[in-house]
Amino acid sequence: MNIVRAAQYPFTNRGALYVESLNLTLEEIDERYLDAINRAYERIMDAIKLREIRIGPQQFLNYETEILSYPIAILIVAAVGDVELRRRYAYAEARGASHRLLREDISIVEEICQDLGLNVEIIDRVGYELKIPVENYLKYSSRFYDIHWKLVNRVLLGGYVYLSKRETVRLLEEAIRGRVFQKTGLTVDEEHLSPLLRKRIQEVKEKWSKKMKRARVTYKGENPPCIQYLMKKIERGENLSHMERFTITTYLIHTGRSTDEIVEIYSKMPDFNRKITEYQVRHLRGEIGSGIVYKTPSCNTLKTLGICPIKEYCKGVRNPLHFHKVEGKD
């Protein structure tokens, strides 16, 4: 991989190798690398505002700055230390790369894949362009929701899953996201950083917290149909199955209801026992027991269990908790 390409895909091992060869210490990243620091800041702003990191022709020309800007951006995001920002940044890096990759020749896709540990091979077969070992495929696809990605719906032969270029790039995007997210998880001791870099970190912190304040999801308005349906059942004093109780309780927990409020809702149930209910709600909250904060089951699961009362899916919703974020968007 040449250096200009590495600048477009700086998260690759090739990119890392170049940066290593510069032999920089943290203290040395100061005014001397002003351009790279500014570009790093731009990267993060792109992530926050556009949810995608774009690279133009200008950046190709300054490929050295471009490459270096990536680890600096990682450093800044890590120093801010907010997990939401880390997620946002990783997503934006992956998305930008994915858009670039779709325009690239298939051999480049193969090269980047291999750099990231996806051992794809180009094949010549009607309808498919690449094949990928099933273990690589499962690692990333098992997070996808669409039935299209289920292994049972793929062509699997001799340990390889057959894919189109677009599908390969989608998997790759997931791999990139994972790698970038992981990199931003390191702990940064700000004392070793130059004042310039520290100033930039402060700026990102401010920008991000402002953004977060505006974006804070408020759970107002209507509940999704499944929750409304379950609430009505409770009001009528009907008995709820274990999974129905699990669904509604986790939903209420994640939409910010207190334990007391939830227990109060259940008080209408025929078999209500305050002590037991309280214990169970606290358990689902992760306050007692295993410490796991249980999530509300996905729409898919609810459909399988026959809890979802509607035929179709609520638009763009995969989990009852997404309902407000989508429907309530202004």
Add this chain to the structure above:
Amino acid sequence: MRILTFKFIRDVLSRYYERAEIEDVPKIGMREFAFFIPDLKEGDIVERHISFTDMEELRKYLIDKTPRDAYYSAAYYLEPTLEMDRKNLVEADLIFDIDADHLEVEKEEIFVCTRCGVKESSGDRCDECGGELRKITWITPTMLKKASEETYKLVEILSNDFGIPYNELEIYFSGHRGYHVRVTTEWVRKMTQPERKEIVDYLICRGIDVERHGIKFRGDIFQDPGGGWGRRIFNGLKRVIEIGEYRNFDFLSDNDKKRIEINKERILMEIGEKGFSLLRKCLDRGKFMKIIEKSIEVSRVHLDPVVTQDMHRLFRLPGSVHGKIGLIKVRVKDVDELRSFDPFEWALLPFREEGKFRVYYSPRFNAGGDTYGPYQNEVVSLPICVGTILVFKGLAEVERK
């Protein structure tokens, strides 16, 4: 249970484990072991969270404690002796369990009176003496054949689709009514729970969308799927038509069957080459999809999904005795051996000398090349390996010589 029988069980197990060749447990120090130890008063006692440093230590334990059942974890733990959430799982073998009890096959269930030995067809109490009835499922050759067919399908898919070489697929007779398959290939051991679930879904065809495999009622978009389920459904469908299995489908009318019959040759040729527009012409949409469902049903593997998904599962120790029947969990060399495998020949305990048993009831069965039974409330002289089966099944007690 009589003291004599209890002593007999302990003696048989101890003598067996003294000479048994137990195959090496890979990375034994990282496995959790669990045992059911026979106890006269308490029934069986469970011993869990046990660990051994080597095979010799395990062997001594087996001889000394004579467990009725012995298991070890599919998982490799850093701390196998600690409680579950502190064990620290590193990775886990991928295991599959095919049990005839979960398959659609006729089962022979026997209700035997524990007091007078009369065999009843059903009910709670004995008609003759009012004694308690015990339900016993007898293993029949049909059950085992069905289980071995499923195992064969499993091994075929793991090898052809997942590319796992045959020599990395370990097949075992479970010791009772089915087979276990274990995969220890490195990438497989490293898989997470959701990834294992995807593999299970693949094998049992959960969540399949046939249209994604080019099987549609309308439109002619046909593309040879080449591999995976598309190909398998195609072949299944072909088989259904070819061997005339469709004649048994009650959702097809006589006219449907006749239409398929007349066009049979052409339909088969078409399926082989370009699709099934002809078959679609013979049937309406609902029936067409039902035939597809049937061909999926015959091709998918009927295994226990929970066992494979759960990384913390215990796996019966190969070479150990199964406590419900007194047969040994033995390795089946390969798929060819699977076809002719007879547990009542290959998995018997190595004790041919005779002993006296009071048998409440036993159906007629073959073991070790001879035929035994039927017996009803009588004292018979049997080879120890055969008598053990009846004792472990709860159908006999040991009689003084």
